[in-house]
Amino acid sequence: MTTKMKIEHVSKIFGPKPKSIVPMVKDGMTKSEILEKTGHTVGVYDASLDINEGEIFVIMGLSGSGKSTLIRCFNLLNKPTYGSIHVDGENIVEYNATKLKKFRQDKIAMVFQHFGLFNHRTVMGNVEYGLEIKEVSKEKRQQIAQENIEVVGLKGYEDKYPEELSGGMQQRVGLARALANDPDILLMDEPFSALDPLIRREMQLELLDIQERLQKTIVFITHDVNEAFKIGDRVAVMKDGKVVQVGTPEEILEEPANDYITDFIKDIDRSKILQAENVMIKPNALVSLKDGLHVAVKEMRENGISSVFVVDRSRHLQGIVTIDAAIDGIKQKKTLEDVLDRDVTKVSREEYVSDLIPKALESKFPLAVINEEDRLEGFILRVHVLSGLVADDVEESKEYHGYYNG
């Protein structure tokens, strides 16, 4: 994976003499102290991030955490007070006016929270704006604009004015306008915050859909943890102008860097983040078909469990056998294959916990987690599903294994 943007020690301080403030922040003065003493506002302090090509990188934080200030540094709507931002190896902070204009025209585009649409222009007029600025011929730019209007599903609305559209549709115009320039990097500043929840969800899915096809590098700002974890490949959490943690949603969920983040992710709907592989247990006992019933009983006794999965030689799942069925089978001189219960629910590693809940309720045995080659990877008990939903480490739930009663 190549790094598209390398952000190093970026600080943005607002006020008459921003440079003079940097050492004060270094000495550990807080935002509010600096504001009170010097009248300067610390927007961002010492942010360093690597953003990879083709990923959706989410910057998450409460209002006032500096996330909008930071994203505006990426296209120099805010010029950083300190630090460097390399895009494709070039430090954009040092760009002169001409280079900056070119950079904005060709490489980067932005979608705004309140859409930032030109309401004196039609949908078409808005979407073609970026190309008009680049002096692309009218015919060409309208053709490109038309394609992008269709990508966001606004065909037929080309001649409408923004105010005639709903909020969701207006943001689609904003997205089409940004995409029309075919930028490498798409900056999205809380693009869906102003939309109602239903439309927001729809737009999130559509963004993922569009990203699947276009593979842009997307920097996405949000204050909504659920949104961040849903669409982010990686997430940076900001607080008081500082980046406090960077990682994949699972990493942050499993190991929050501090109490602030723990608090932040408390409200998250974990069932939509965690997947089967995050809550499953690797089986410590497995029985092969050829082993027979006596081995199965011995395995169960030794491990203190009441049922065990049965696999064939290449670890393909065959079924499950309970301790009662196995003992009965030995008495009646049956083989393992006779007493095997094949009615096991299989789930893939990527299934979300929210989808596992109904399956776990319906199944009388543990859920079997299998990989792409249909091999058994692990299993999930109802209690694992539950413990996955609370913040504690799922590994601890291993102990419950023994109490399972099929």
Place this chain on the structure above:
Amino acid sequence: MQSPMGGFPDIESNLGQYVSDLVDFLDVTLEGLFDLIFFISSRTINGIEAFLNVLPWWLFIILIFLIGWYFKTVWSGVLYAFFIFLVGTFGLWEEMMMTISIVVTAVLISLIIGVPLGVWMAFSKRFSTVMRPILDAMQTMPSFVYLIPAIFFFGLGNVSAIFATLIYALPPVIRLTELALRGVDPEVIESAQSFGSSRWQMLIKVQLPQALPTIMAGVNQTTMMALAMVVIASMVGAQGLGEQVLISINRIDIALGFEAGISIVFLAIIIDRVTGGVADKFQKHRRAK
């Protein structure tokens, strides 16, 4: 005799004299410039007047009706056309055309000067700080005062009238242009920036169009003030309806005074409603948010 306690002590300043000297100085040194302004203004007035007088009277009334209909309603159109017809019946048709020419010329020149000044004020805080008190003074100084240097520079006649009218009518369009540009949604500015617009592209393609409804409100005010100035300006030789009012005062002619006066009122109503209608039309597409 001065009383020992009251009254102001014997200290003099000759500010008025300095201004007078300055006007004399300007009149001599900037003669060429004033000639040019005179030439352009009188040409514009005469051109517009000639055009209006070439139009048959019924065509002009139909035009007024159509304008009223397009920008307001059918009934407004009918009403405005009737007003114009009435002025004709007063025997003041040509005077009305003259007045319209003067007002239109004054407004055109106000826009040409005012909009760029407003833009400059919007972008330069320093320039804005300098201009504000000047604009205040321009608006609060009794408008008769402007007539004196006007005569110096341009002699008696329509051009002096335009000059005096300009000074009085210019501030609203400048102020509202500045206000309008400063009032453009910052996110819209940012979005135009984020696409790599040059400053000029930003102004022409985004800021001015966004500001247009407010600028139109300024044009409306400027026009009304120009019309209000018409009577006063007739004291320096402006022709038209204002001149008729002035004549009626001299002759104590109530009938003429009323007819000329009500004609100005009719014009004012039409111009105010129509320019207001234009502003509304612009406003229509831009309440998104």
